[in-house]
Each structure stands twice: as structure tokens, then as C-alpha cells.
Amino acid sequence: MTLFRYTFATLLAMTCISSVSAAPSGNKDAKPIDIQSVMIQRCASEMAAAKITDATSAQKVCKCTIDTQASNLKLGEFWQIQSAAMNGQNPEGIAALKRIEPQLERCRAGVKFNSPS
DSSP states (O other), X not given: OXXXXXXXXXXXXXXXXXXXXXXXXXXXXOOXXXXXXXXXXXXXXXXXXXXXXXXXHHHHHHHHHHHHHHHHOOHHHHHHHHHHHHTTOOGGGOHHHHHHHHHHHHHHTTOOOOOOO
């Protein structure tokens, strides 16, 4: 796994963990929260803010990546990958990540990424 992909995985993991907060309790007028959409928006805004890529490309990559994870990983596999990245470990050796890596590569295809600084 390249340094960029490892850095991207770590950023995505941090975004996934930190992007969802508890809904206010007792508010009958509160709109339902779509956690997946919240994760995509947070990922895209953090990628753009970190100047990893432009906002449009960040939205495309984050949506595709999170949709791919949601459709192809069991919940335990997802948390295993996220936990490894959050703990500063390279998740490259995790079987579930290896299994979906070709799909994740397609998510990044054609997108211009800036070099990590």
C-alpha cells in the first residue's frame, strides 16, 4: 500500500469515527439522520480542507469508497479496518481490505491527488 493510500485510509477512518454524533433526545421534530451521507460529507470536506484533492473529486472518492465499504464489508470487517487505521497501524494486511481493494482503486481512478505534505 502506498503512503498516500495509507494516509487516505487513516483520514477516512478518522472521519468515519468522528463524523456521527448522537441525535438530540426527546426532539420529536428532529429529522432522521442518514449516517452514511453524514460520513460521505464529512470525508469530502476533510479531504478538501486537507488539500488532498479538490472538493468535487473528494465528494466522488468519498461517496464511492464509503458506498463500497457499506456494500462489501461485514460490520466487524469495517471496524477492524477502521480500528487499525485509527491506531496508526497499516490496514493493508487485513483480508477484507485486500478483497475490496480493486473496487477502492476504481473509486480513485481518474482523480488527481496532491502529494502528501
